[in-house]
Amino acid sequence: MKKFIGTGLVILLSFAVFGCCASKVKAQNEAPFKVLEATYTNWAGEQPDKIGTTLRITINNKEIQLDSVYFRNNSASLKRVDSIENAIFTGSFTTSTIPHDYILHSDPKEEFGNKPPVTVSKLPFEIKENEAVVSYFFKDKINYYKILEVKQE
Numbered sequence: 001m002k003k004f005i006g007t008g009l010v011i012l013l014s015f016a017v018f019g020c021c022a023s024k025v026k027a028q029n030e031a032p033f034k035v036l037e038a039t040y041t042n043w044a045g046e047q048p049d050k051i052g053t054t055l056r057i058t059i060n061n062k063e064i065q066l067d068s069v070y071f072r073n074n075s076a077s078l079k080r081v082d083s084i085e086n087a088i089f090t091g092s093f094t095t096s097t098i099p100h101d102y103i104l105h106s107d108p109k110e111e112f113g114n115k116p117p118v119t120v121s122k123l124p125f126e127i128k129e130n131e132a133v134v135s136y137f138f139k140d141k142i143n144y145y146k147i148l149e150v151k152q153e
Helices: 002-021
Strands: 034-042 050-059 065-071 074-077 079-081 085-095 130-137 141-148
Touching: 034 141, 050 065, 050 130, 065 085, 074 085
Parallel strands: none
Antiparallel strands: 034 050, 050 085, 065 074, 065 130, 079 085, 130 141
């Protein structure tokens, strides 16, 4: 009986250790395309508390479909823009510039109307301020590629 419990414990620990390692996503250093240009533009919306960033990525392979981009603790889906020579993709995300005022009161009814805090989800990659990671489909499999330099327009 002790041997059965010991074997079960070893199997359980193996799943725990290998499961943690498998949850991290790694970006590749090589891809079936070349990034010709990667730029971003910051913008302000019509509403005074909205700002955002638009990324533009140009690659040399028109057969590759970029899916999404991870940049500065944000992610956005990418859309293909028509181009004669290369494949151009754009993606945008918005953020709020004005912090919300919260009413804190001992009576919970007085706190009615407080908006929940906006939480920034942790990206599955470790990237620097001027780096981005794009996801793309190649041979029916999703892959990730790290762009080492994204320039501001």
